Amino acid sequence: MNLRNRLPSFNQILSAYAVIAFMLFAWALLWFFWNIPSWTKFMTLGYLVATLSYPMAASFLESLTILALLLIPAMILPAAWFRDRFAARGAAVTLGLLGVIMLRDYLIVVDNFLLKPKPIFWLTLSLSTALLLFLAVKFQWMEKALTLLAERLTIFLYIFVPLSVISLLVILVRNITL
């Protein structure tokens, strides 16, 4: 079997990627807008747009990195474990990993809640991800729900991907010609 055959189908990858991208872009945009009231006190619109281009590009690269990290086990492990129904299982792992990190970040700010010591954080991260993955494998309704969610989120890629490409160009221009 060649390498390409070991990959999930393009549509499955796209659906899983949509979940990753949605979480990262939405998070970055949410907190970017949280910052805007203080930044607009001293930043011009041009500067604000230039600054926004970095989070957009970073989210894009980050989302590709996470997708690559999901594709590796999909290719290595037996197909039934992870590659089959990649959209649902990829979405489950993404929600588990990113969800716990984001929740932790959020709790630090709203409640000064710290998942300390570090082993507890890593344990929570691993258990949550494993639990979601288990649910996605074990229960069909869960798998369907995750697949449905992933498919619905692909619409956002029509915004995120062009935005990322423009952002990368802006960064390139600012760092080469300035």
Place this chain on the structure above:
Amino acid sequence: MMSSRFSRRDFLKTAGTAMLPLLFPRQALGLESLLRNGKKPNVLVIVLDTLSAPHMSVYGYPRPTTPALEKFAERSIVYHSHYAAGNFTTPATASMLLGCEPWTHRAINLFGLARRDQVERNLFRRLGDSYHKIAFTQNMLAELLLRQFHADIDQHLPFTFSSRDLTTLGISQHLPNDSVASFYAFDDFLATRRENDGPLAGSPLLGLLDILRKERETVESDAYPLGTPFNNYYTYTNAETFQNILQVTEKARQGDKPYFGYFHLWTPHEPYRPRAEYLGKYKKDGYEPVAKPEHALTETNRAEKNLLRLRQTYDEYITDVDADLGLFLEALECSGALDDTYVIITSDHGQLFERGEHGHNTALLYEDVLRIPLIVSVPGRSDRVDVRTPTSSIDLLPTLVVRLLGQVDLAYPGIFLPGLGGIEDWDRSLFSMVAKDNSAFAPIKHASLCMIQGTKKLIHYAGYGEYDGKSELYDLADDPNEMKDHAAGDQATTARMRDELLTALEAANQEVAQSS
């Protein structure tokens, strides 16, 4: 272009320049011999962040916090009433490097920037090509300003120069062509968080990496029981920093051109981390500062006992820094640098431990947060001069321009410092302000404003709800602790000073509105 109106300030500037040969006696042999050989002196500016002059024994503080600077002062010009134009790094440093008040340059917000049309007035550009210009800071707020002036600096040392353990990713310093926007994107947003204060890291993964790195900051050691000095981005030691500055400046001294070096250190900014031999030095030393009533605009609301403890550690940290600074100054003397280099020791702003407030990024503008050191060693000069008339951090730029380039630049509102070519002027009005919550693009309406004229000091509050429009008037000669507010008793002086202050503010507001 010179203004058609020749003001009193302009007259004093021009007169001061004309008197330069008279004001510099023959004992300034180093400078005289330099000038005779057609050489220009080097300039070394050391800015110690958050160093309050009222906490320094060289200015009469009861605790012996600065013995090394006291020694250095014996061969220097010591300014006793030198004021910062702002009470935190951004406005204060911008005023020093742009030679104007914050209401003009508009770097008034935390992490703020100077107006684009003001950037070209920066000191580095003003010195032109005749100087090799070096700049370094450990304070990110000042670094942002230096990044704005980057094109005018020949040797802009990295922010992490002289660092030990990095606790943040510091991505923006790897993008030198877009270091300001990338700072806001990465170092202020994507990869960092301000715990308790938000915002969250914009990137969960970069933020996670940032968290993992941060734990290094808390490392304690026998030498540093409270932890190694830390500037929110990396740990460092003052001894190493001074040693590195010495290496850079000694190398610059050997160059074809004279150098101008601006070194803005983080020390003694909080967290206060004195070495073991200084920690506890002032515990139970019997010193009791005047207890002052809590102010309505105090933000930290600290108990007096807590403020005393913080003050003690701050004083111990100043003593620690002074020891390293003393070794640095001795090394300069041994190398002969003091014979061809102006050495300027100053700060950007002070620090408050009174009225319930600890810190400096506050609405309050009392002496401890505004009065900063200025000690200038002139090449070859070995006598002490004490200047007691009020001076401002905006005076440094025009003074250096006239001293180093022999040019009078009336475009800057500052005067030539007395003792360095200027004339003592007790009637002059100095301004300081904080308007951190006001938009830099809008007229300044939410601010604390301060005017000093002779020994009189007016503080005026604008846009603070119930405190809006209130003024306080102090006579610093009789009441250096600012305990007796004369605003109600001396309404004529209060009204006159307030009118002058608000007229100056209005003029600046109009100028900004017209230029934008």
